[in-house]
Amino acid sequence: MADGIQPQPGIMNISLYQGGASHLDGISNVIKLSSNENPLGPSPAAKEAFAQAGAALNLYPSTDHMALRTAIGDVWGVDPARVICGAGSGEILKLLGEGFAGSGDEIIFTEHGFSMYPIYAHSCGATPVVVPERDRVVDIDAILNVCNEKTKLVYLANPANPTGTMVSNAELARLAEGISPQTLLILDGAYAEFVEGYDGGKALVEARENVVMTRTFSKIYGLGGLRIGWGYGPQAIIDVLYRLRGPFNLSSAALAGAEAAMRDTDYTEMCRIENAKWRDWLATSLAELGVPSDTSTANFILARLANAAEAQACDDHLKSHGIIVRQVGGYNLPHCLRISVGDENACRQVVAAIASFKSATK
């Protein structure tokens, strides 16, 4: 950059996001278990709606997203007026930072929290504050302890990524009650739909003025490639986000695909049941091989190896078998591997490969 031209404060502190790898040199049929994608793909109705939208790509998309917001309202029992849709829930999470925090403010997230949170904090110029967890579970008291008059946002994923653990609604309510008056609690529900009966924080959003929840089409809905997600919160908060949001942030094809996916609740339920079945089988099978994990409520498990060296060796072994999982050293979990729940074949293959790794290193 020329002398004198400087990016905004904080931006040069951002380290580029490391996505899950998707290919291995020399192997054509890799099993990708590194990005928590739905192995069953999107609902057939979503694929059909997406394809049909291709006939009218000369037209600008809806700017108020009302058809999708109405579908979300019908399915989740939320008020469409207080729903905002974004290019992934990531856009909503970022807008919350831009709208409510800046230079001199603090944004809290936890030790093993999602690696986009520090990026959102730096991108709005705020100072990230990292709070310890307790044995890979979010520690509400630790968050309350560091909250002060500079704290503007708390980002919290529930279920959490990459740990897969959850905190109860009662604990979330205690957090929302205990944070400072100028602090917003952001409940990132990227994996909420995998938890039977969990509202993603909806009741808490409706009971309070300081809680926002975000959801995504990238995980259970199998639409990571579309880039679409949504947020729900108090009207005054959502109105701020609408001022910042680009008028045509979502394509017509994405809106159509997401709406059809949202309305196909039978398909979503089938995905939830399949995921739970294979997740629990995967966790139990790995535990029998001496590789434990915390009880996961999401579509991945966090497998714990003896130490960082064993995690690296296990990852190398899996790669040599054409299986890509996620190293999570960047999440302060160097002895762990995050393994997405694939289909039956993928689950069986990953267990067989870890079994051969374990017997070779005995």
Ligand SMILES: *Cc1c(COP(=O)(O)O)cnc(C)c1O
């Ligand atoms: C995958 C994920 C998201 C979703 O991001 P999108 O932008 O909606 O694709 C959000 N939060 C967490 C914790 C995630 O793991």
